[in-house]
Amino acid sequence: MSKNKIVLAEDNSTLSLLLKFRLEKEGYELFMAVDGKEAIELIETHKPDLILTDIMMPFVSGLEVISHVRNELIIETPIIVFSSAGQEEMVLKAFSLGANDFMGKPFSPNELVIRVKRLLA
């Protein structure tokens, strides 16, 4: 059985590495992007089963990534967004653009794994 593919867009390299390690341990194949631009390229190339994206990223934001996936690529891939405190407005925008779930930072990687599993079930 082929592994489920996940694109992770996060500009904090330590958090990216931590989540990569954790999700790979759970049997997922991870593709890492440090900004939204890279994330879009990875999504177009690898057609992932799930997208994890931070909202605030350099060059292209998480909101633009969601908009691109839903309006340009027109695909229904589940998207989980990460947001920091004070970004409640952004989270609402993310949902209206088509995000499926969100996690407020700081979050527990274990909880993220549960949400990923639920969306990929």
Place this chain on the structure above:
Amino acid sequence: MIDIQYFVDYYNDFPFLVKLVWIVSGLMFSAIILLTIYLKVIRYYLRKKDKEFTKFKNEYEALLVEYLYADIESEEFNKEQQAIILKIKDHILFKNKRKMIISILYNLMNEVSGEMADSIKTLYYKTGLIDYALTRLKNKNWYIIAKGIGELTRFTVADVHDDVIKFIKHPKREVRKETQLYLVSLYHFEGLSFLNELKEPLSEWDQVQLLEILQKLDDQEICDIRPWLRSTNDTVVLFALKLSQIYNQFEVKDSLMDLLSHQNKSIRIYVIEVLTHLYGIEAKDKLKANFNDLSIEEQISFFGLLEKLVIPSDEPFIEKHLFHKNFEIQLLALKILKSINIDKFMGLNNLPTHKKSPAMLKLEKIA
């Protein structure tokens, strides 16, 4: 040799100004060459430093992730984790590496919660990084002390309270501010007890930062703010007023009423705003009685209160001020009158133009 002699003679024959131009040109040319070399060296050095930084960062990030996932279920440190701790202990002897490790730990601590955040904190203790922060508190430079307190706040080190609290009256504002943030971040509303004895002003920015921390707390049960409303420090009173407004402190209305006669005008104005927010209907009679003694700003603020808490019996007072000298009050009086007696408000339209107030004319124009 002949050629050089020829050029020297040729140069010597030049007029003074031409000689000067040659000298300046020569100097500038040399400066450009030297600066170009200098820039090249700097760029090489910065690139090298950047490469080293990325290399170490990747190395430490990998180490940290390895440490965090080594055996998360076990309470004891395993051999792998102990080796990582020892390795980091060696590296933190160098200032730049120590700085980098702290920034990696802090960046991650901001992003993860639960047992992982606890593990990061444990690593901060076990590697001895905390000792460096504590050493900073003993430094004679105020900015080092402030940085040390800031670090202890970020890593939520609560057990050094006694070492930090002694800086609450430090002569430097930045040190005091960091100490206040430490107390509130770690001890929440209880940490605000420093306000009891605060003599120095608490700036607007300090207040915003403290409120930001308080509003992020899960436990929003506020302590008794009455002593701060009675403080002799006006900025503490203003901060307490903000707290009473944000946390809907209906039980402090009596203290707020007392503040209506405070000597500081900003406090008096703000109290009216807070009372408006808390439906302080009791303030109306007192303010009405002293209305003419109030400053224009207080009068406007009071009309703001009336706009929200007006009742029909306030009509004569409102009517009396339809022609107040202040345009804003005229406008507010008209708005209030419209809300309680629309017929009387409409009747004002029948007044001849020369008898209308500027606010009435303005409203007529808009309509």
